[in-house]
Amino acid sequence: MRTKRIVDILMTAALMLLMSMQITDTTLHEYIGFFMFVIVIFHVYLNRIWYKALFKGRYTLLRSFTVIINFALLIAFFMSVFSGLIMSETFPALNIESLTSFVRVSHLSSSYLCFVLMAVHAGLYWGAVAGKIKASWPVIIAIIISGWGLYAFLNADIFSYITLRNQFAFIDYDKNFALVLLDNISMFVLWTLAGYETTRILTGKYLRPCVIISCVLLIGLSLYTLCGTQTGGF
Numbered sequence: 001m002r003t004k005r006i007v008d009i010l011m012t013a014a015l016m017l018l019m020s021m022q023i024t025d026t027t028l029h030e031y032i033g034f035f036m037f038v039i040v041i042f043h044v045y046l047n048r049i050w051y052k053a054l055f056k057g058r059y060t061l062l063r064s065f066t067v068i069i070n071f072a073l074l075i076a077f078f079m080s081v082f083s084g085l086i087m088s089e090t091f092p093a094l095n096i097e098s099l100t101s102f103v104r105v106s107h108l109s110s111s112y113l114c115f116v117l118m119a120v121h122a123g124l125y126w127g128a129v130a131g132k133i134k135a136s137w138p139v140i141i142a143i144i145i146s147g148w149g150l151y152a153f154l155n156a157d158i159f160s161y162i163t164l165r166n167q168f169a170f171i172d173y174d175k176n177f178a179l180v181l182l183d184n185i186s187m188f189v190l191w192t193l194a195g196y197e198t199t200r201i202l203t204g205k206y207l208r209p210c211v212i213i214s215c216v217l218l219i220g221l222s223l224y225t226l227c228g229t230q231t232g233g234f
Contacts, residue, residue, distance in 0.1 A: 087103055119188045119192045126192060145189045146189050
């Protein structure tokens with residue numbers, strides 16, 4: 001269990017850095033990506049029992065949703081890795097110039113999708129921790145952070161990258177280091193909270209998730225309406 005926690009922390013830290021091109025150069029980005037690949041493979045190995053049990057037992061709504069998210073995440077992750085290797089300058093074994101234009105768009109879309117799905121994936125398994133939290137203030141803090149995360153997500157127009165409506169990512173290299181990490185962490189918390197509250201909805205618990213989601217939407221959309229596009233990119 002302790003090993004799994006360390007792996008989870010390392011994956012999350014690597015993800016935050018991978019999504020922060022403003023503070024890493026291309027070479028460091030590729031080395032972090034390689035580390036992420038290794039740690040994800042190890043994560044899958046540690047959870048091999050889950051894969052062996054896929055064809056056993058009854059499939060509830062929650063279990064079906066979990067399987068869909070997990071496999072969608074794996075597909076998005078390996079698409080991101082494969083497209084990254086084709087464009088790589090540090091690991092040129094698969095560098096194919098004729099595919100660069102196609103895989104650049106693929107890498108952009110799959111990377112952002114992987115970010116969202118990894119956060120949702122974390123939320124699916126957050127119940128074991130959340131169940132031990134009795135105080136209400138952590139939930140309030142999570143709602144506030146998620147509200148900012150929704151604003152940051154809309155502000156950076158990330159959904160347009162995932163859906164390929166925008167094929168050129170705008171990265172603000174003048175953006176403050178702390179703000180870059182704040183946006184990334186808040187967006188991760190947003191989708192982690194979304195994943196966790198979805199598990200509650202799928203198990204028949206509707207009131208609290210509806211209240212929490214409404215509060216997050218209220219904060220995020222209010223910030224986006226009042227502030228508009230202030231940060232200028234991801």
